[in-house]
Amino acid sequence: FILAFLCLAVVGTVSATYGVDVSQRTYSSSFSCMVSDGYIFTVARVYQSSGHTDPNGAATINDAWAGGMSYVDGYIFPCYSCGNPAQQMDDTINYLAANNVRLLKKGEVRDSNSTEVGATVGMLWLDIEGTQYWSSSASNNVNFLQGMVDEGNARGVSMGIYTSNSQWSPIMGGSTQFSKYPLWYAHYDNNPSFSDFTPFGGWTYPNIKQYAGTTSLCSASVDKSWY
Secondary structure, eight states, rough: OOHHHHHHHHHHHOOOOOOEEEESOHHHHHHHHHTTTTEEEEEEEOOTTTTBOOOOOHHHHHHHHHOOSSEEEEEEEOOOGGHHHHHHHHHHHHHHHHHTTTEEEETTOOOOOOTTTOOEEEEEEEEOOOOGSSOSSSHHHHHHHHHHHHHHTTTOOOOOEEEEEEEEEHHHTTTOOOTTSSEEEEEOOSSSSTTTOOTTTTBOOEEEEEEEEEEEEEEEEEEEEOO
């Protein structure tokens, strides 16, 4: 997944790629239906804002592959009030490993031709939204996120940031500290295009757009994204 959209950032969008993200248990039958409808990537929640790994995350990732998805990632909804951002990253990585989901290392490419690959996650997206979940101090929030990113880097994880200008500005104070990471931004205009994007937080271009919020698709609740 990461290789696919990073190439697009360099050469420009050649073709449209559609996908979904899910925060509830989603089954292979739904993913198979989505693939038939042209959606080929999935991002599943693997850590919850309550401060616990998502008990449905690993099973959903397995079913995404079983349903024919071409790329599968995970996302972390951090718990600021829980503290210890490094531990939250570690808990996520360890949870995936304990449930036979392998997190690909930076630069590693999934060998889809191997019969021994199993379920993998290409990268972890860090979900930054909801001022109620964060400190009123932007500097505290930046330090927390940096702690999580530092641990991810130490563990060899590929990471990206999910957010929007309306969320990043009040939570992170417009910090440009994380602009070297891929950006997945949200704007629910039902328009799978980057034509609406305005630079913020040091990002001059996005990598993915979440263009539609909670909607029903193939008997599953999803958000729709594009790159």
